[in-house]
Amino acid sequence: MRLGILGTGKIVQDFLPMVKMIPTIELVGLLSTPRSVERAHALQTTYNIETVYTDYEALLADATIDTVYVALPNSLHYTYAKQALQAGKNVICEKPFTLVAAQLTELQTLALKQDLVLIEAITNQYLENYQAIKRDLTKLGDLKIIECNYSQYSSRYDQFKAGTVLPAFNPKLGGGALMDLNIYNIHFVVGLLGAPTRVQYVANIERDIDTSGILILTYPDVQVVCIGSKDSTSPVRSTIQGTAGSIVVNGPTNTVESFTEITHDGATTDLALNQADHRMHAEFVAFERIIAEHDMVTVKRQLAHSQAVMAVVDQALASAGLQLG
Template identity: 75%
Template sequence: MRLGILGTGKIVQDFLPMVGTLPTIELVGMLVRPHSLDRARQLQTTYPIKHLYTDYQELLANEDIDTVYVALPNSLHYQYAKEALEAGKNVICEKPFTLSGVELAKLKALAITKDLVLVEAITNQYLENYQGIQKSLTDLGDLKVVECNYSQYSSRYDQFKAGTVLPAFNPKLGGGALMDLNIYNIHFVTGLLGAPTKVSYHANIERDIDTSGVLTMTYPNTQVVCIGAKDCAAPVRSTIQGTKGAIVVEGPTNTLEQYEENWPGGVTRKVRLNKHIHRMYAEFKEFERIIETHDMTVAKQRMAHSQIVMDVVDQALASANLQLG
């Protein structure tokens, strides 16, 4: 994979130390804003980034780049991914994929028409612990209740209350608790159970943005509650409860560092299957394989999953009368 990275933010700074452990990924270029050039040059002294660009079209014109990694603010995902696909580049896009299911459907159609890989960078779907949970589901009997709580007081919330609206709380930029923290919970649940039959979002809304909220999803025999909060905090924990046992995940649904199986009679088993300490390793290793082998079957499966997630988001935003973008 010969990569063009868009952005220099926190997720990119987290990604760069890890990508060195995947020698088949080459860092060909990085798109930066003019005011971020000094930061980008500092990154370039540490990591083997060949070229820095302030013009997106110049990056896209570099024929050495076969894949673009969109790691920009949420509201920019659709347009930048679209332009990359139009330029004949494969696309890896950070979560949330887009701001609506309609936008994602357009990107999917474009990717399929051009026979290009389009995937969402969503860590939990690729972690070995998640795959272990998927395999254990049938052992739990009939699933009855799933609860996910990813609540983390945001350092930007105090600024937001004081009147400074940063991207994390800006509805025009696709901010809010649903699109930031709860999106991981939605991926976690729908990757296990598929599309729900009913979605409702009960949000705490301040200045047109959800600072926290409770998302409910109904399945034929299972009820799901997903909590995401940026204005308060609680132990971050998820549970999957069935008639024959339960699974408990301590910690956020984007890292899944371990989980515990609970069986009748007080029998418990702690499980740690992740092979790499960095949460992004497994997904980018798989992205490299998909792109190198042009595995469009798996790419389409991944797009279908992301479409389910965005459809849930659409229903959640509508139920809470929220508009993003």
């Protein structure tokens, strides 16, 4: 994979040290805004990136780049991913894929028509712990209840209350608790159970953005509660309950750091199977393989998953009376 990276923000700064551990991914281009170009050149030097661009069309014109990684603010995902696909590039796009499901449908149609890889960078789906949880669900008997809580008081919330609206709390930029934190819970649950039959989002809304909220997903035989909060904090964990036992996920649903299986008789098994310390390593190893092998079967399966997640997002936003973008 010869990669063009879009953005120089926190996610890119977290990504770059990790990706150097995957030697088959070459860092060819880095796109920066003019105001961040000094930071971009520092990253270029530290991580041996071939070229810094401040013009997206110039990056897309670089024929040596075969894949674009969209790591920009949420509201820009659709536009920049579309331009990359139109230029014949494979696309890896950060979560949330788009702001509404219709945008993802358009991107999917474009990608498949051109036989290009389009895939969402969503960490939990590729982690070994998550895959083991999927396999071990049958040990729990009939599933009944799932609760996911990802609550993390945002350092930007105080600024928001004081009147400074940064991207994390800006509805026009796709901010809010649902899209930032609860989106991981949605991926976690939909990856286990598929699409729900009913979605309800009860949110704490300030200045047209959800600072926290409770998402209720109804399945034929399972009830799910997903909590995401940027205005308060709590122990971060998830539980999956069945008639024969339970699984407790320690830590947030984007890292799935470890989990504990508990049987009715009280026996516990602690498991920590992730092979890499960095949460993004497993997904990018998978993406490199998918692109190298042009594995469109996996691409279509993952797109179907992302579509189901975006359908939940659409219903949740509508339920809470929120509009992003």
